[in-house]
Amino acid sequence: MNAVSRSVPRGTAARLVLPAGALAAAAGAFAYVGAVDPNEPGHYPACPLLRLTGLYCPGCGGLRSAHAVAHGDLLAALQANAPAVLGYAALAVLWTVWVVRAVRGKPLRVDPPPVLLWSLGAFVLVFTVVRNLPFGGWLHP
Secondary structure (H helix, E strand, O other), X not given: XXXXXXXXXXXXXXXXXXXXXXXXXXXXXXXXXXHOOOOOOOOOOXXXXXXXXXXXXXXXXXXXXXXXXHOOOHHHHHHHHHHHHHHHHHHHHHHHHHHHHHHOOOOOOOOOOHHHHHHHHHHHHHHHHHHOOHHHHHHOO
């Protein structure tokens, strides 16, 4: 056995290293945002688009949403930024699929069809435009 083959990890535990690292990073980020309240000024930088133009970007309210998710307040999270909550859920599902495939020894292949990508882009665009119109005030973070 040469040095290269000895240094390459094998087995299920080795295949779970990357998903475990991704989970640790996400858990650390949510723990930080859960501990440092974005509703209190001075902890996080302001959104540059909101600061310069007064317009809400699609991510505005995302930290408040993550803070609410970290505290188990799903309603407040949805009120702060509903698409962000959907994104958290989608990433959780994707991570679960990744772990299941890693345990089975199969690589994760993410190849969404173009129609899905265009639909997501259109949804984010419509969300952004509507939240900045007078009747879209209910979408403000």
